[in-house]
Amino acid sequence: MITLSNLSKSYGSKLVLKNIQLTFQSGKVYGIVGENGAGKTTLFKCIAGLENYAGTIESDLIPLKNHLGLLLTEPFYFDRITGREYLQLMCNARMVELKQVDAKNIFDLPLDQYASTYSTGMKKKLALLGILVQNNQYYIFDEPYNGVDIHSNMLITEIILKLKQLGKTVLVSSHIFSTLRDTCDEIILLKNGEIAQQVDADSFDLVENEMKKTMIGNKIEQLELK
């Protein structure tokens, strides 16, 4: 479980997150949605401890970061490091032994090629694999579906469901609402750094409608398409 209390974050005078109160239970998947700049990635970075913040973040496993797998939107790779070595690095970092790496390569990545030569989707899949082989208790997936092919999208959805089944806590952000509908127990709508809505699976339509209303509105009409 992860509990955020009065979490606020500002860059200079700009308040990016305002008094966020959230509890993430074990065995549940939470979808974080919102426009670009709503504060999703900042929220994830605060939870990971990569950003300073005001307020408190507590977890049942301490320190939280040692049990957290963080998939950021654009994973970083060195020029001359192979996929296999990247996975080794991720395991070394958490003192986990890397076993049967080829069997675990469910995305069929060319592990002996340099990771920096991978396509955007392959890079994302390698980064995802990297945090999965660490066997974390908590997972944050920031836009896991971006740039990934349809087969891998389906696989990622199944991975998230499996993690949930294993009692892990999973936070996912996505701009593809249908993927959240398939995986999440709760969806949290962030707007200007605040929680605009927090609903469970029965009320996902409410969030989707709210997003359509506020984010799309009559913008299509403004195009005057003929």
Added chain:
Amino acid sequence: MKYYFQLQTIFWSRRFREAGFNPLFAAIFLVSIFVGASFFLFKYVDRAPYIFSGIAFFLTTLTSNKSKSDFLSSTFKDTLGKQIELAEKMLVLTPFVVFLLCKLEFILTGSLILITCTSFLMRFGFSGGKSIPTPFSKHPFEFAVGFRRLFWLLLPIYGLTCIAMMYDNYNLGVFSLLAVIAVVINFYNEVEDELFVWNFSKSVNQFLGYKIRIGLIYATSLVLPILIALLVFYLSNWWVTLAFLVVGLAFLSTYIVAKYAAFPQRINFVDGLVIMICIPLPVLLIFIFPYFYGRAKNALTVFLP
């Protein structure tokens, strides 16, 4: 090319000003330091020309990296980007070459220029996408990445060791040992993304200890052939050989902690200068190492609380 170097002049002037120095004064100061340190090295340190050449070569390797090469290649037409890179290296080499020529070290001067040019040209021959096998995959990334980047440089250094043994030149053997360590230090020029450090479930002390331990083990494995050759062929000098090894590894350890003292930025100019000053006076490492270690602990606490 001219405009590029004008921009570099402006860039360095800004850096000096930001560090609180007048650019002209700083330039005069640096030249004075260089001349003073060079005379000191040649007067008081054994095998000074080799150490001096090693430092010169090491500095030329600092002038280029992948992102810079890519930028220059994509910005300038034809081979101009490559010419600029090579010109930068020659610029760095110039004061060393002048000094070596003044000391009548003609063969060493020629070798230095040749190795610099060859290493620069060979780098492009190995910049393809195929992965080069490395014995350092168990503990990525510095040695795995660095070895692939600079393995071609290690081969002629090992060749130098063979020549040293064949012609009974102990100094050249020691030079090749130090050259390998200089190459290894260069492995640590790559600064990783913050997430790579954050990922470690270690305390700061454990993390730095792990980095230093892996660095020392892998560096020793790379110098091992040279070390064995020196110990076998020059057994009476065993303590001098081991002393050079210890000093080299002390420099490596200091460079590792200096890197993390500046993290997530690169080692800055002043810190680089501090390390350079230790080259003729390695005893200073006793004070410099704890200084950088303390700073590294502060810098890493954010990522490894």
